[in-house]
Amino acid sequence: MRFMYxxxxxxxTPPSPEFLQAMQKLCEREFKAGRLIETGGxxxxxxxxxxxxxxxxxxxxxxxxxxxxxxxxxxxxxxLPGKDEAVALATEFMQMHKDNMPGWEGICEVRAFAPSGP
Numbered sequence: 103m104r105f106m107y108x109x110x111x112x113x114x115t116p117p118s119p120e121f122l123q124a125m126q127k128l129c130e131r132e133f134k135a136g137r138l139i140e141t142g143g144x145x146x147x148x149x150x151x152x153x154x155x156x157x158x159x160x161x162x163x164x165x166x167x168x169x170x171x172x173x174x175x176x177x178x179x180x181x182l183p184g185k186d187e188a189v190a191l192a193t194e195f196m197q198m199h200k201d202n203m204p205g206w207e208g209i210c211e212v213r214a215f216a217p218s219g220p
Contacts, residue, residue, distance in 0.1 A: 103181070103184055104179060104182075105181075105182055105188040105214050106180075106212075108177055108210070108211040109174065109176045109209070110173065110174050110210075110211060111206065111207065111208030112207070117203060118202055121202035121203050124202055132180070132191075138178065138180055141178040144175055147166040147173060148166040149165060150164075151164050185212075192210045195210060196210050
C-alpha cells in the first residue's frame with residue numbers, strides 16, 4: 103500500500119542541525135529499503151496561493167494566509183505493507199522531532215492512497 107505523510111505544525115522555526123542529521127539517516131535507510139518513494143519540504147506560506155471557490159465564485163488569494171493556524175511543512179510517500187507499519191514509521195519520525203527539536207509541536211497525518219485504475 104502507498105501512504106502519504108503530511109507534517110503539520112504551527113511552529114515556523116527552522117529544523118535543528120540534529121534533526122536534519124537524524125532525518126537524513128532515516129531517509130537513507132528507507133530509500134535503500136525501497137520503502138520511501140519521495141519526500142519534500144514546502145516553501146513558506148508567503149510564497150503560496152489558495153485557488154478557492156467561495157459562494158460559487160472562483161478566486162486566487164496569494165499568501166501568506168492569516169487564518170492559517172497549522173501549516174503543512176512537508177510530505178513523504180512510502181510503499182508499506184499496511185497501516186500498522188505506516189503508523190509505526192510515523193511514530194518513529196515524530197519521536198525524532200521530540201528528541202531533536204525540544205518544544206516543537208505538530209502532527210504527522212498518515213493517509214493511504216486510494217486504489218487507482220481498473
